[in-house]
Amino acid sequence: MNRRSFLKASVAGCAATLMPTFSLAKSDDGFFELTAGKGQARLFGDDGGLSDLWLYNGRLPGPEIRVKRGERVRVRFLNKLDEPTSVHWHGIRIDNTMDGVAGLTQPAVKAGESFDYDFVAPDAGTYWYHAHTMSWNQVPRGLAGPLIVEDDVPAFDPALDITLMLSDWRLDDNGVMETASFGGMHDFAHAGRLGNWMTINGVSMPDIPLQKDRWHRLRLVNSSSARVLDLAPSRFGARVIALDGQPFETPRDMDGTLQLSPGQRMDVVMRPEETGAIPFETMTGQPITFATFKVGEASAPDRPLMLPARNDLPEPDLENARELPLDMAGGAMGGMRGMMGSRADMQRRMQEGLFWAFNGKGGMDDTPMFSSERGETIVVESRNDTAFAHAIHLHGHHFRVLERNGRKLVHPDWRDTYTTVPDETVKIAFVADNPGKWLIHCHMLGHAASGMMDWFEVG
Ligand code: C2O
Numbered sequence: 469m470n471r472r473s474f475l476k477a478s479v480a481g482c483a484a485t486l487m488p489t490f491s492l493a494k495s496d497d498g499f500f501e502l503t504a505g506k507g508q509a510r511l512f513g514d515d516g517g518l519s520d521l522w523l524y525n526g527r528l529p530g531p532e533i534r535v536k537r538g539e540r541v542r543v544r545f546l547n548k549l550d551e552p553t554s555v556h557w558h559g560i561r562i563d564n565t566m567d568g569v570a571g572l573t574q575p576a577v578k579a580g581e582s583f584d585y586d587f588v589a590p591d592a593g594t595y596w597y598h599a600h601t602m603s604w605n606q607v608p609r610g611l612a613g614p615l616i617v618e619d620d621v622p623a624f625d626p627a628l629d630i631t632l633m634l635s636d637w638r639l640d641d642n643g644v645m646e647t648a649s650f651g652g653m654h655d656f657a658h659a660g661r662l663g664n665w666m667t668i669n670g671v672s673m674p675d676i677p678l679q680k681d682r683w684h685r686l687r688l689v690n691s692s693s694a695r696v697l698d699l700a701p702s703r704f705g706a707r708v709i710a711l712d713g714q715p716f717e718t719p720r721d722m723d724g725t726l727q728l729s730p731g732q733r734m735d736v737v738m739r740p741e742e743t744g745a746i747p748f749e750t751m752t753g754q755p756i757t758f759a760t761f762k763v764g765e766a767s768a769p770d771r772p773l774m775l776p777a778r779n780d781l782p783e784p785d786l787e788n789a790r791e792l793p794l795d796m797a798g799g800a801m802g803g804m805r806g807m808m809g810s811r812a813d814m815q816r817r818m819q820e821g822l823f824w825a826f827n828g829k830g831g832m833d834d835t836p837m838f839s840s841e842r843g844e845t846i847v848v849e850s851r852n853d854t855a856f857a858h859a860i861h862l863h864g865h866h867f868r869v870l871e872r873n874g875r876k877l878v879h880p881d882w883r884d885t886y887t888t889v890p891d892e893t894v895k896i897a898f899v900a901d902n903p904g905k906w907l908i909h910c911h912m913l914g915h916a917a918s919g920m921m922d923w924f925e926v927g
Pocket residue numbers: 556558598600731861863907909911
C-alpha cells in the first residue's frame with residue numbers, strides 16, 4: 469500500500485461518505501437480475517481518473533443480494549462482457565451444479581448469453597459472489613459483490629447493519645487502474661497482484677457514519693485478489709462475532725491483529741461511546757488508515773445486542789476421520805524446494821506458468837485430489853512449504869480449523885477459507901456431505917491460476 473498516496477488524499481481533505489451497498493430487488497418473476505458488463509469508476513476519489521472496470525449491474529461493488537436463511541435464490545445472470553464468465557457464490561453450501569466454476573460445475577456463460585442460478589441459501593451470515601472464470605483477471609477488475617443471508621430475526625436496524633467490501637487496486641500515477649500487469653508471471657510466482665490503494669464499497673478513504681451509543685454490525689468482506697489485511701478490531705472498539713459467515717457463541721475481544729485474507733469475511737459489532745472520528749486501519753507493516761468511522765448522535769434509541777444464531781453445520785467425527793495431506797510448494801524465493809519431479813518436469817511446469825503445487829501436482833486434471841463417501845469426515849493436514857501466505861478455500865463446505873503447528877486451537881472456528889503462513893502446518897476437519905465436484909484452491913487468485921488449485925469429489 470502506498471502511504472504517500474494515502475496521505476495525499478487525507479491532506480486534500482476530500483474524504484467522501486461511504487456509499488451503502490445497493491440492495492438488489494427481485495423482478496416480478498422472482499429473479500434477481502445480475503448483468504456483468506463494462507463500466508467505470510473513480511477509484512482514487514475525485515482527483516483521480518476514471519478506470520475501466522468490469523462490473524455487475526454497473527456498480528462497484530456489485531449489488532448486494534440479500535435473502536433470508538433457507539430462501540430459494542434465483543438469479544438470472546446475463547453476460548455482457550466480451551469473454552466467457554460465470555458466478556460463484558462464495559461460502560454457500562450450494563447445490564453443486566450452481567457453484568459457478570466454469571469447466572467443473574458448468575460450462576462458462578459465453579458473451580451475450582445468460583444462465584439462471586437457482587439455489588437455496590441454508591446458512592445465515594455474510595457471504596459474497598464473484599466471477600469464477602479467469603478469476604485472476606475478472607475479480608480484480610471489479611466482478612464481485614456481497615451476498616447477505618439474514619438471520620430469521622434480523623437484529624439490527626438496516627442503517628446499523630453495514631456491509632463493507634474491502635478491495636485493493638493497483639493504480640497508476642493518475643489514480644487509474646493499471647492493466648498492463650494483469651496475468652504477470654512475477655506476481656503469480658510471488659504474493660499475487662498486490663495493489664497500492666484501497667476502496668471500501670468502491671469509495672476511496674470514506675467516512676463511515678456511525679451512531680453514538682448504538683450497536684452496529686459491520687460485515688467486512690475482503691474481495692482483494694491478493695492483499696491480506698491485518699485488522700485490529702479492538703483498536704477501533706469492535707468485537708468479533710463471526711468469521712466466514714459462521715457466528716461465535718459469544719462476541720470475542722481480539723487482542724492484536726486478525727488476518728482478513730482474500731475471500732474471508734469478518735463480522736464485528738461496535739457501540740461507540742463518544743462522538744468523533746475513529747481511524748479504520750490495516751496494521752500491515754505500520755498502521756495505515758484506509759477509512760474513518762465518524763460517530764454522530766443517535767437518531768433513535770438503542771436496542772439490546774442480539775447475536776446471530778448458529779447455523780446447522782455437520783459436526784466432524786474426528787474418531788472416524790480420514791486424514792489427508794495438503795503439501796503446498798512452489799513460488800519464488802526458495803519455495804521450489806518442495807516441488808517434485810525431475811529438472812525437465814520443473815522446466816515444463818514453469819513454461820506453462822505453473823509455479824505452485826498441491827501435493828506435488830500443479831493445476832488440475834481429470835484425477836481428483838481425493839474422493840470421499842458422502843458423510844465421511846475428512847481431516848486435511850496442510851503444510852505451507854513456500855515463502856508466502858496462502859488463503860485456502862474449499863467449495864461447498866465449511867470446516868473447523870483444529871490445529872496450527874501441532875497446537876490445538878482454543879476456538880476451532882468454522883471457516884470456508886483459512887490463512888496459512890510460511891512453514892506453518894494447519895489441520896482442518898469437515899464432513900464431506902455435499903455431493904459433487906468441488907474446488908479447493910488458494911484465494912490469492914494468481915496463485916490459483918498458476919497451480920494452487922485442485923478438486924475433490926463427494927459421492
Ligand atoms: Cu471465492 Cu473458488 O472462490
